[in-house]
Amino acid sequence: MEKGGGKGRTPSEHLVVVVGGGIAGLGAAQRLCRHPGFRNLRLLEATDRCGGRIRSQSAFGGVIEIGAHWIHGPSKNNAVFQLALEYGLLGEKEMSEENQLIEVGGHPGLPSLSLSSSGKNVDLKLVEDVANLFYTLLDQTREFLHVAETPVPSVGEYLKKEIARHMVEWTEDEATKNLKLSILNTFFNLECCVSGSHSMDLVALGSFGEYAMLPGLDCTFSEGYEGLTNCMMTSLPKNVVLFNKPVKTIHWNGSYRHENFPGGKFPVLVECEGGEKFAAHHVIVTIPLGVLKEQMTTLFDPPLPQRKAQVIMRMGFGTNNKIFLEFEEPFWELDCQQIQVVWEDTSPFLDVKAELQDMWFKKLIGFLVLPPLESSYVLCAFIAGHESEFMETLSDEEVLSSLTQVLRRITGNPQLSGPRSILRSRWHSAPYTRGSYSYVAVGSSGEDIDILAQPIPSTSLDSQLQILFAGEATHRTYYSTTHGALLSGWREADRLISLCDSGAQQLHPKP
Numbered sequence: 001m002e003k004g005g006g007k008g009r010t011p012s013e014h015l016v017v018v019v020g021g022g023i024a025g026l027g028a029a030q031r032l033c034r035h036p037g038f039r040n041l042r043l044l045e046a047t048d049r050c051g052g053r054i055r056s057q058s059a060f061g062g063v064i065e066i067g068a069h070w071i072h073g074p075s076k077n078n079a080v081f082q083l084a085l086e087y088g089l090l091g092e093k094e095m096s097e098e099n100q101l102i103e104v105g106g107h108p109g110l111p112s113l114s115l116s117s118s119g120k121n122v123d124l125k126l127v128e129d130v131a132n133l134f135y136t137l138l139d140q141t142r143e144f145l146h147v148a149e150t151p152v153p154s155v156g157e158y159l160k161k162e163i164a165r166h167m168v169e170w171t172e173d174e175a176t177k178n179l180k181l182s183i184l185n186t187f188f189n190l191e192c193c194v195s196g197s198h199s200m201d202l203v204a205l206g207s208f209g210e211y212a213m214l215p216g217l218d219c220t221f222s223e224g225y226e227g228l229t230n231c232m233m234t235s236l237p238k239n240v241v242l243f244n245k246p247v248k249t250i251h252w253n254g255s256y257r258h259e260n261f262p263g264g265k266f267p268v269l270v271e272c273e274g275g276e277k278f279a280a281h282h283v284i285v286t287i288p289l290g291v292l293k294e295q296m297t298t299l300f301d302p303p304l305p306q307r308k309a310q311v312i313m314r315m316g317f318g319t320n321n322k323i324f325l326e327f328e329e330p331f332w333e334l335d336c337q338q339i340q341v342v343w344e345d346t347s348p349f350l351d352v353k354a355e356l357q358d359m360w361f362k363k364l365i366g367f368l369v370l371p372p373l374e375s376s377y378v379l380c381a382f383i384a385g386h387e388s389e390f391m392e393t394l395s396d397e398e399v400l401s402s403l404t405q406v407l408r409r410i411t412g413n414p415q416l417s418g419p420r421s422i423l424r425s426r427w428h429s430a431p432y433t434r435g436s437y438s439y440v441a442v443g444s445s446g447e448d449i450d451i452l453a454q455p456i457p458s459t460s461l462d463s464q465l466q467i468l469f470a471g472e473a474t475h476r477t478y479y480s481t482t483h484g485a486l487l488s489g490w491r492e493a494d495r496l497i498s499l500c501d502s503g504a505q506q507l508h509p510k511p
């Protein structure tokens, strides 16, 4: 028997519960399992599968991604890329040195085809000019990173202010000027998808440049992104991962008992919806920010410190969804990679006041052409914001019918056969996600991300590290990505490992 509670534990007695089996939770569990001090590890996952927002599904005779699509910046410093290499999940091209060196500055490529709401092909030279303007201005936002006070609060307002200055010098006729504004509107909507935000007016200007980009041409997993999280999961010892265990309340700052460890006292007790309870020394919470926003008052007992709760409220978490459409015959050329949609009555300066029912589809930015499958051709549309959340409330038939109308309109072909089937994500309604990913909202900052990531309680030394926080939203420079999520899980595992190692040192002082 050792004396003196927590400090005197032998290293193997660290009881840890990881909440959430996305890439952050799996990454944390994997790292802890490789250390002899953490043999008593449980990962509680609310649903019946691992992967969370990494979710691949067999459909249309191939594999499609409901969640994460690309490895952003696949190169040597990308943890997801490295792990995918280790597991042999990438193709020759993805692994090539050449691919890893390509720098695109985080901007998506130009569309191969741009169609307007009046059924015309938009001149691609015009689209390119507008894209150049948009991305030049977007890059300028990085200049406000270390500025005490920004000229306007949001990225959206900054872009509009600068566009207004540029417009004075536009020399085209009125119709072309209006078309340029409509194209700009599509780029604003595209940026909403990238940021997972309803509007760029909600995204803070001051911290926008803190998001870090890695070199490498974005690549995909030919067999599905979920192959990665499946490999991580199967590398864990049996019985570590428990499915269908939604955590209801994390009781902390207490003194609980564990039936397998009589005589031991544990500061944390994790209670599941079904009533099952798990006592622990430490809990790593990887619950998505959207769920924390909705449930934090019931998830933590005692409540989170006020500072932490305020940060959770003011940080940004929005929706970006995908709608997959399957066609018998493509209406596009086979070398086409992206189809842009331009609504001629829109502009970044116009606030549309209409019922969502009548205009939700105008938030669609266009379609990504997926590699053709054996007997079907698939497009993937992206849509962000409140319109995307509204889309989730519609039936498949309603969405399919609206999009068929849109396609007939933009192709100028009222006879165009619509898609033969549809499949979409619904990340806002997903009870254990409640949106897509985080962004730095107006009123928040990069510092808030660090506050969210701080373990609690932060005051007393001997009861430290009861609840630790990981997940995409806790990574200051790589938030909203899979590599950010993975690194955050490793970060919290390492925090516990150093605590364990320093404790071990006290027990067995090195000469």
Ligand SMILES: Cc1cc2nc3c(=O)[nH]c(=O)nc-3n(C[C@H](O)[C@H](O)[C@H](O)COP(=O)(O)OP(=O)(O)OC[C@H]3O[C@@H](n4cnc5c(N)ncnc54)[C@H](O)[C@@H]3O)c2cc1C
Pocket: 019, 020, 021, 022, 023, 024, 025, 044, 045, 046, 047, 049, 050, 051, 052, 053, 054, 066, 067, 068, 069, 070, 071, 072, 245, 246, 247, 248, 286, 287, 288, 291, 320, 321, 322, 425, 427, 432, 433, 435, 436, 437, 470, 471, 472, 473, 479, 480, 481, 482, 483, 485
């Ligand atoms: C549509 C979409 C497209 C994306 N595209 C990309 C992309 O191309 N590239 C990229 O890098 N990233 C992309 N992302 C972001 C990326 O998917 C996420 O950043 C990352 O997967 C988050 O991992 P995580 O472990 O932090 O959270 P999650 O994967 O959400 O894992 C959290 C887990 O916690 C579980 N959970 C929640 N509440 C509870 C509870 N109470 N009790 C127990 N378990 C609970 C959930 O079920 C889930 O399994 C995309 C996301 C979406 C939604």
Ligand SMILES: *[C@@H]1O[C@H](CO)[C@@H](O)[C@H](O)[C@H]1NC(C)=O
Pocket: 253, 302
């Ligand atoms: C934690 O417990 C201590 C001692 O019981 C108490 O003083 C403190 O207020 C508690 N902290 C919280 C956040 O409840």
